[in-house]
Amino acid sequence: SQQGEEDPQALSIQEGENATMNCSYKTSINNLQWYRQNSGRGLVHLILIRSNEREKHSGRLRVTLDTSKKSSSLLITASRAADTASYFCATDAMKTSYDKVIFGPGTSLSVIP
């Protein structure tokens, strides 16, 4: 199986705090991506990090990738109530590339105003 686990499964924080979510995977990858899903909606792409990159920033998002540990983390700084959603990491394996993009089980984030 390509994908591992995300932790925590659920995270509840106060508005203004930082939220950190982790993702692990099993096979060598080309890219790792993070997506967000609001309840009952489709997934929205947040950020992509390539296997030769170690860190990437986009606004209040910071993603790190450690290919030696096969893990990634997503940090959301200065969280807002509107950040409440589920967050999923997704990987495409070197062997299959874009043919197979696999999602982790996700972290449910609640930001309390």
Next chain:
Amino acid sequence: EPEVTQTPSHQVTQMGQEVILRCVPISNHLYFYWYRQILGQKVEFLVSFYNNEISEKSEIFDDQFSVERPDGSNFTLKIRSTKLEDSAMYFCASLWGNTGELFFGEGSRLTVL
């Protein structure tokens, strides 16, 4: 902004009936996908489609499932004889191929009674 559209948004069907879920991917995209999500749980890969043929499929995508791109714009998922456990949200996604970013539709909720 271009988007992936899916119809119907919700379909209720009887067990054993055939169901066709429709998707219109973004027009210049090259890769097309179907994913399934049961009750807000994990987003499960079903199948990918590239160059007018299936490129990868999961163990979920058995003989009861088929995909077609009949006219160069629509991308359909057919379930031949639905089972209760097929009840889920089905998401279509497309990808251009260079950025790695998947664009998702809002999903079709399938309820099998």
